[in-house]
Amino acid sequence: MKFVVILFLLLIVASLGSALFFLMRDKGSGTRTVKALTLRVGLSLALFLMLMGGFASGLLTTNL
Structure with a gap:
């Protein structure tokens, strides 16, 4: 489950980076x-x- 959460976070950051790239390029x-x-x-x-x-x-x- 931790792997899936980390994967989703990386995908979210990658999507945000691609949006910035497309904003600058287009x-x-x-x-x-x-x-x-x-x-x-x-x-x-x-x-x-x-x-x-x-x-x-x-x-x-x-973990409290």
Whole structure:
């Protein structure tokens, strides 16, 4: 489960980086930036729901 969380975080950062690249390259005239940011939001939402499900099912626990 930890591997999946780290993978999602890396994908989110990569999507954010690609959005910045498309913004600089297209000068705001294309839709690639919006698509990359939409993908980032979708990945973030999926990660949040996965973490909430993991805590609810007991698959993830805190170390307190």
